[in-house]
Amino acid sequence: MKILHVYPKADEMVAQHVTMLVEGMQHSVEVQSVSNLADFKSICKSFEPDIVHCHGCWQYSIVNAGNFARKQGARIVLSPHGQLEPWVLEEKPLQEKLHKTALWQKSFVEKAYAVIAFGKMEQQYLQQLKWNPRIEVIHNAVITNSTTREKMCSQTFTVYQKVLDSNVLEQMDDATQQLMAHIIKTGILGDARWLPSTITYHPSPNSQQPDWRRLLIYAEHQNIRNYVDYGINILGLSALSLDTEHLPAYFPEDYQRPQSIKKLIGEYKGDETDYLLRMIRYIEKQPRLLHLIELTRELYRDTVNDDLLLEAFEEKKLTKFASRLMQVLHEQTLLDEGYMPIDPIDDRGTRKIRESITNHLKI
Numbered sequence: 001m002k003i004l005h006v007y008p009k010a011d012e013m014v015a016q017h018v019t020m021l022v023e024g025m026q027h028s029v030e031v032q033s034v035s036n037l038a039d040f041k042s043i044c045k046s047f048e049p050d051i052v053h054c055h056g057c058w059q060y061s062i063v064n065a066g067n068f069a070r071k072q073g074a075r076i077v078l079s080p081h082g083q084l085e086p087w088v089l090e091e092k093p094l095q096e097k098l099h100k101t102a103l104w105q106k107s108f109v110e111k112a113y114a115v116i117a118f119g120k121m122e123q124q125y126l127q128q129l130k131w132n133p134r135i136e137v138i139h140n141a142v143i144t145n146s147t148t149r150e151k152m153c154s155q156t157f158t159v160y161q162k163v164l165d166s167n168v169l170e171q172m173d174d175a176t177q178q179l180m181a182h183i184i185k186t187g188i189l190g191d192a193r194w195l196p197s198t199i200t201y202h203p204s205p206n207s208q209q210p211d212w213r214r215l216l217i218y219a220e221h222q223n224i225r226n227y228v229d230y231g232i233n234i235l236g237l238s239a240l241s242l243d244t245e246h247l248p249a250y251f252p253e254d255y256q257r258p259q260s261i262k263k264l265i266g267e268y269k270g271d272e273t274d275y276l277l278r279m280i281r282y283i284e285k286q287p288r289l290l291h292l293i294e295l296t297r298e299l300y301r302d303t304v305n306d307d308l309l310l311e312a313f314e315e316k317k318l319t320k321f322a323s324r325l326m327q328v329l330h331e332q333t334l335l336d337e338g339y340m341p342i343d344p345i346d347d348r349g350t351r352k353i354r355e356s357i358t359n360h361l362k363i
Helices: 012-025 037-047 060-071 092-111 120-129 149-164 174-189 212-221 225-235 261-265 272-285 289-299 306-315 319-332 348-358
Strands: 002-006 030-034 051-055 075-079 114-117 135-137
Touching: 002 012, 002 037, 002 060, 012 030, 012 051, 012 149, 030 037, 037 060, 051 060, 051 149, 060 075, 060 092, 075 092, 075 149, 114 120, 114 149, 120 135, 174 212, 174 225, 174 289, 174 319, 212 225, 261 272, 261 289, 272 289, 272 306, 272 319, 289 319, 306 319, 319 348
Parallel strands: 002 030, 002 051, 051 075, 075 114, 114 135
Antiparallel strands: none
C-alpha cells in the first residue's frame, strides 16, 4: 500500500497532523508527504500511490493535486480539517468567495472515495451538505486527548484498506482478470479439461503473482465466490486464504448484492427454451456476472434446442441482444462457440452490456 499526503504548508496544525500520520504508519505502508503542488506532480508520477490523502479543501492547489492524482489512477481520501463546518462557511471573506469555489469544491468532495471527519459534529455537518455519503469519524490526536496517535493511525489505515477493497475490478491487472475467467469456467463445468489449454499466468511487469485479494473480493461482491472457490480447487491453484464476507468496502448507493436468477425469475418448469428466454430477458434489464454464469451453465445442458431458441429470439425481438450477450459470455465465462445458440456480435450495444457489468461496483 502506497500513501501520499498533500497538505497546505502554511497551516501548522494540518502539518502536525500529517507528520503524525506519516511517522505512525511508516512501518506498515509506503508513505510520503508533500506540500508543494509542483513537487506533488513529480512525486505522484514516480511514487505511483494507491491513495492520495488530501488535507483541507479551500486551497485550490489541494483540489488540483487531488484531480491530478485521480487521473493518474490514485484514489482520494479527504480530511477537510473542519473547513466545511458552518462557522467557517459563514465567515464574510469566505462568503464572498463561495460562488467561485462552490462548484469545484463540491465536486472535489463528491469524488473523494472517503471523507474523514474529526468528530461527530463535523460528521453531522458533512452529512447535511449531502456531498458525499462515505464519511468516517477519526479523532485527531493533534487537537484532542480522546485518542492516541497509534489509534488514529490504525483507524486511518482501516479506511485506506476499505478504499482499496472497493470496486476492486477497476484496479485488477489484466492477467488476473484473464485467470479469473478460466477459474469461473472451471467452476461452472467442474472440469478443467474444458479449458483450451493449460492455464498459465502472465504477470504484468509490476506483479509476480495473481492479485488474489482483489480477485476474491470481487467474487464476494458479485456473489460468485462459490464458483470461484470451486474452480480454484479443481485447478489446484494456491490462492490466498481470505474471509471476504466480513471485509468492509464502499458500494454505490444503489448497490444490491446479486441474487441467484432463479429467485428473480422463478424455478425451471420443464421447458428449457422458456427458461433460457426468461433468463435472457432479465439479464437484458440488469446484467450481472452471477447471472451470466448461471446462463452459461444452462447453455451447456444437452436439453437446449438452438432452433426453438432462435425462433423465440425472433418472436420476442431479442435476436440482436442475444448475439451481443453471447460475445460478453465468451469474454466473461469463456463460453465455447459450439454452445452459443446464435453468433456473437461486438458493437456499441455489446459495449453497453460490458460497461454495465464493469461499472456495477463503481463509486
